[in-house]
Amino acid sequence: MTRRFPILPTLIVLAGAAYFLVPLYAAFQFSLQMKRGELSFEAYRSVFESSTFLSTLTFSTVASAAAIFFGAVLVVPTAYWVRLKLPKLRPVVEFLSLLPLIIPPVVLVFGHIRLFGSNSILPLTMSSWGTNILLVIGYVVLSMPYMFRAVDNGMASIDIATLTEAAESLGASRLRTIIDVIFPNVRSAIVSGAFLTFSISLGEFVLASLLNRPAFGPYMVQLGQDYAYQPAALAIMSFALTWILMALMQMAATRKPGQRLFRPSRSLAASKSQ
Amino acid sequence: MSFLTISALRKSFGANTVVKEFDLGVQKGEFISLLGPSGCGKTTVLRMVAGFETPSAGRIHIDGQDVTALRPNQRNIGMVFQAYALFPNLSVAENVAFGLRAARVPKPQIAARVAEMLELIGLPDLGGRYPFQLSGGQQQRIALARALAVQPRVLLLDEPLSALDAKIRVSLRTEIREIQRRLGITTIFVTHDQEEALSMSDRVVVMNGGIAEQVGAPFEIYNQPATRFVAGFVGTLNTLQATVADAQTGTLSLDGQHVRLGRALKVPAGSAVSVALRPEAVRLGRAEGLDVVLKARIDEVNFLGSVIRIRADMGVGKVSLDTFNRADAPPPPVGSEAEVSFAARDAIVLDH
Ligand SMILES: Nc1ncnc2c1ncn2[C@@H]1O[C@H](COP(=O)(O)OP(=O)(O)O)[C@@H](O)[C@H]1O
Ligand SMILES: [Mg+2]
Numbered sequence: 001m002t003r004r005f006p007i008l009p010t011l012i013v014l015a016g017a018a019y020f021l022v023p024l025y026a027a028f029q030f031s032l033q034m035k036r037g038e039l040s041f042e043a044y045r046s047v048f049e050s051s052t053f054l055s056t057l058t059f060s061t062v063a064s065a066a067a068i069f070f071g072a073v074l075v076v077p078t079a080y081w082v083r084l085k086l087p088k089l090r091p092v093v094e095f096l097s098l099l100p101l102i103i104p105p106v107v108l109v110f111g112h113i114r115l116f117g118s119n120s121i122l123p124l125t126m127s128s129w130g131t132n133i134l135l136v137i138g139y140v141v142l143s144m145p146y147m148f149r150a151v152d153n154g155m156a157s158i159d160i161a162t163l164t165e166a167a168e169s170l171g172a173s174r175l176r177t178i179i180d181v182i183f184p185n186v187r188s189a190i191v192s193g194a195f196l197t198f199s200i201s202l203g204e205f206v207l208a209s210l211l212n213r214p215a216f217g218p219y220m221v222q223l224g225q226d227y228a229y230q231p232a233a234l235a236i237m238s239f240a241l242t243w244i245l246m247a248l249m250q251m252a253a254t255r256k257p258g259q260r261l262f263r264p265s266r267s268l269a270a271s272k273s274q
Numbered sequence: 275m276s277f278l279t280i281s282a283l284r285k286s287f288g289a290n291t292v293v294k295e296f297d298l299g300v301q302k303g304e305f306i307s308l309l310g311p312s313g314c315g316k317t318t319v320l321r322m323v324a325g326f327e328t329p330s331a332g333r334i335h336i337d338g339q340d341v342t343a344l345r346p347n348q349r350n351i352g353m354v355f356q357a358y359a360l361f362p363n364l365s366v367a368e369n370v371a372f373g374l375r376a377a378r379v380p381k382p383q384i385a386a387r388v389a390e391m392l393e394l395i396g397l398p399d400l401g402g403r404y405p406f407q408l409s410g411g412q413q414q415r416i417a418l419a420r421a422l423a424v425q426p427r428v429l430l431l432d433e434p435l436s437a438l439d440a441k442i443r444v445s446l447r448t449e450i451r452e453i454q455r456r457l458g459i460t461t462i463f464v465t466h467d468q469e470e471a472l473s474m475s476d477r478v479v480v481m482n483g484g485i486a487e488q489v490g491a492p493f494e495i496y497n498q499p500a501t502r503f504v505a506g507f508v509g510t511l512n513t514l515q516a517t518v519a520d521a522q523t524g525t526l527s528l529d530g531q532h533v534r535l536g537r538a539l540k541v542p543a544g545s546a547v548s549v550a551l552r553p554e555a556v557r558l559g560r561a562e563g564l565d566v567v568l569k570a571r572i573d574e575v576n577f578l579g580s581v582i583r584i585r586a587d588m589g590v591g592k593v594s595l596d597t598f599n600r601a602d603a604p605p606p607p608v609g610s611e612a613e614v615s616f617a618a619r620d621a622i623v624l625d626h
């Protein structure tokens with residue numbers, strides 16, 4: 001039996017792909033045209049040569065990593081506890097975790113500045129490390145909807161109540177149960193939450209700019225105002241970075257227990273050699 | 275003194291009391307089953323022994339120690355769940371080692387113990403596998419090894435075979451019982467399957483509505499059920515209607531015949547009682563020693579192979595009876611009249 005070629009669906013897919021790819025390609029080509037009359041990676045070289053680029057990227061990477069760490073430490077035990085002991089409160093907690101999507105970051109940062117400003121009990125905005133803390137807390141809040149959902153879904157896919165009881169009956173403390181049983185089993189969920197957090201906070205502008213931090217987001221905006229070709233190069237690079245993160249996320253999510261991301265695990269290899 | 279003592283245990287969820295005045299003494303090394311229909315409170319009793327639920331009243335002692343207020347991780351109890359509950363992120367060996375690591379046993383000892391446990395359950399080569407690579411039966415055996423590795427004082431199993439195929443279920447029965455005997459570990463086994471309970475246990479606790487209706491050896495439970503519920507729940511039961519003719523001598527009037535049970539009855543003369551008979555106590559036709567003979571009509575004949583199960587209506591009640599298949603004696607046709615006999619001493623009189 002021969003099937004007719006699906007013309008209409010193919011056209012829709014091509015149109016959709018073109019909608020994304022044509023501007024991307026245009027930006028890419030533009031980013032190569034910094035030297036008149038020839039295609040070159042000059043714009044990229046110029047971006048990488050800038051010390052501001054490296055320092056702001058480093059700053060934002062560290063801030064994002066800190067946000068991921070504190071986000072996970074906050075969200076995993078909370079989601080665990082709510083599922084285990086307070087299942088009736090889960091919709092409430094879920095709603096709370098969604099608030100950052102509803103309330104604009106500007107509100108958050110002005111709240112921060114008022115609460116921790118120069119004449120408050122805890123004047124965090126008066127020192128640079130204090131402001132850094134506020135920034136990380138802000139990122140934790142911004143990433144909460146994604147982190148909570150990812151981790152909560154991860155917990156839904158395993159029977160955490162029975163696993164907890166199994167661990168406890170074997171003499172494990174609550175802390176050991178969380179570290180040895182719960183964390184590893186929601187690790188892929190945490191990793192996908194982490195990548196989402198990373199992609200949000202790496203280029204974040206509003207918080208970083210209003211708190212006056214030397215972060216990557218404000219740098220990109222500044223660059224966009226001052227130069228022509230470099231912003232296109234940056235845009236292409238950030239796309240590439242996002243795609244790499246998506247691929248890593250996919251690999252983390254579909255990994256089987258005992259598999260490492262890039263090499264076979266020790267225990268599997270050991271069992272094969274026996 | 276029992277090794278495990280449960281006294282006056284009660285558990286309420288809100289206004290709903292699901293375990294009522296539950297008493298049980300378990301000897302060291304004994305295998306006890308909690309048997310009862312779904313929702314009768316078996317799991318709740320087990321979970322209170324494990325420490326996952328706090329009793330509303332009553333006490334639990336293990337080896338002389340009051341454990342009622344102890345947390346689950348302080349009780350040193352092994353637990354096996356219906357859904358296996360292996361840690362998916364850990365290999366088989368790491369699963370079995372989990373309790374030993376929590377107890378900070380030195381590494382070389384852990385390795386030796388894990389190997390010993392895997393040997394015990396007959397899966398010595400699976401240490402490097404992960405739970406998702408195992409069959410249900412293998413997973414449940416690993417779960418058993420994991421629970422036993424820490425040498426618990428008591429082993430608790432909550433319907434551990436219910437999720438398995440019929441064949442594996444039966445073979446694992448024997449295997450669990452054999453391991454339990456070898457280790458001499460005090461065990462409570464929860465099941466709703468009477469065959470499982472009768473075939474595996476030293477003693478069976480038949481539960482109904484949060485109450486222990488009867489505690490006894492399988493032979494006792496089956497042959498001398500204490501209550502109507504036990505009689506009905508454990509095994510097939512035929513009940514006939516009779517009236518007491520003489521309580522002192524234990525004589526009943528059944529379909530106009532006097533039946534002498536040979537033991538005194540507690541109910542006064544003239545009262546109606548139910549007489550219960552196991553299928554194997556009833557015979558088609560007359561036989562020596564079967565002193566009660568009743569007329570019956572054959573309602574149903576089920577040929578099961580080596581056994582033929584016949585249902586007969588005797589007017590005072592219907593009975594199921596089993597006869598062995600014999601090539602030279604075909605079963606009676608449905609609708610025919612026949613005689614059915616039993617020994618008066620096999621009759622169980624049920625209180626109303
Ligand atoms: N956590 C709980 N909250 C409220 N009711 C419960 C809870 N656990 C069990 N029950 C109720 O207690 C009764 C007995 O349950 P369970 O002990 O699981 O029975 P079984 O194991 O014999 O099937 C059931 O009616 C069940 O609905
Ligand atoms: Mg149950």
